[in-house]
Amino acid sequence: MPTTLITGANRGIGLEISRRLAARGDNVLACARAHPPTGERFEPVELDVTMEDSLAALSTRLDGRALDLLVCNAGRLIGRGGVDDPAYSAEAFAEVLAVNVTGVFMTIRACLPALRRAKGRIAVISSQMGSSARAKGAAYLYRASKAAATNLSVSLSKELGDEGIAVGAYHPGWVRTDMGGGGAAISVEESAAGLIARFDELNVANAGRLLFYSGEEIPF
Numbered sequence: 001m002p003t004t005l006i007t008g009a010n011r012g013i014g015l016e017i018s019r020r021l022a023a024r025g026d027n028v029l030a031c032a033r034a035h036p037p038t039g040e041r042f043e044p045v046e047l048d049v050t051m052e053d054s055l056a057a058l059s060t061r062l063d064g065r066a067l068d069l070l071v072c073n074a075g076r077l078i079g080r081g082g083v084d085d086p087a088y089s090a091e092a093f094a095e096v097l098a099v100n101v102t103g104v105f106m107t108i109r110a111c112l113p114a115l116r117r118a119k120g121r122i123a124v125i126s127s128q129m130g131s132s133a134r135a136k137g138a139a140y141l142y143r144a145s146k147a148a149a150t151n152l153s154v155s156l157s158k159e160l161g162d163e164g165i166a167v168g169a170y171h172p173g174w175v176r177t178d179m180g181g182g183g184a185a186i187s188v189e190e191s192a193a194g195l196i197a198r199f200d201e202l203n204v205a206n207a208g209r210l211l212f213y214s215g216e217e218i219p220f
C-alpha cells in the first residue's frame with residue numbers, strides 16, 4: 001500500500017487527512033511536534049518542522065525507505081488585523097515564516113531521497129490568502145508566508161518534475177479548525193475528502209498549480 005508522510009497530523013485538517021488515508025489502507029507517517037497520533041496503519045513520528053535536529057532524525061528514519069506522498073500541512077497564523085495590528089512583530093514574522101516557508105522547504109529536503117525512491121508526489125497545503133491576484137488588506141504575515149509557500153511549490157515542480165516528482169499547492173477552503181475558527185465555511189471532513197481527491201490526481205503533467213480543495217485553479 002502507498003506510504004504517506006504528513007506534518008501537523010495531530011489536529012485539524014492534518015489529522016482528518018491522516019485518518020482518511022489510513023482508513024483506506026495507506027500507511028501514514030503521522031508527524032507532530034508533540035504527541036503524534038496513533039492508530040491502525042499510523043506510524044507516529046515526532047517532528048517539529050522548524051528544528052534541524054528533528055528534521056535530521058526524520059532523514060535517518062527514512063533511510064532506505066520509499067515515500068509515495070508527502071503532505072506539508074503544518075502551518076502557523078499570527079496576526080489577522082490591518083497594518084497597525086501589534087501582532088506583527090519581527091519575532092512573529094520569524095515564527096510564522098519558520099513553519100510556513102522554511103519548514104516546508106526543509107521537510108521536502110528531508111523527504112526527498114525517500115520520495116525519489118518511489119517517484120513520489122508532494123502536496124503543500126498553502127492558502128488562497130497568499131494569492132496576489134486575490135489580495136486583500138489584513139493578515140499580512142500569513143498572506144506573505146503562503147505566497148512564498150505557493151511559490152516554493154511551483155518552483156520545485158519545475159525542477160523535480162524532470163525526475164518524475166510532481167509538486168502541487170492546495171487551498172483547503174475556509175475550514176472549521178483552531179485556525180479557521182468555529183464560524184468557518186466547511187468541515188474538516190469535507191476539506192480532507194476534497195484534498196485527498198486532488199492528491200490522487202496529482203501528476204507531473206498537472207503539477208505546479210494552486211488548487212482549491214474542490215479542484216478549481218486559483219491564480220497566484
Ligand code: NDP
Nearest residue numbers: 008011012013048049073074075127174175177178179180
Ligand atoms: P490548525 O491550527 O488546526 O493546526 C495546525 C497544525 O500545524 C497543528 O497540527 C500544529 O501542531 C502544526 N504545527 C504548527 N507549527 C508546527 C511546527 N513547528 N512543527 C510541526 N507542526 C506544527 O490548522 P489547520 O488544520 O486549520 O491548518 C492546516 C493547514 O491548512 C495549515 O497549513 C493552514 O495554514 C492551512 N489553511 C487552513 C485554513 C483554514 O481555514 N483552517 C485555510 C487555508 C489554509 P501543534 O498542535 O503542535 O501546534
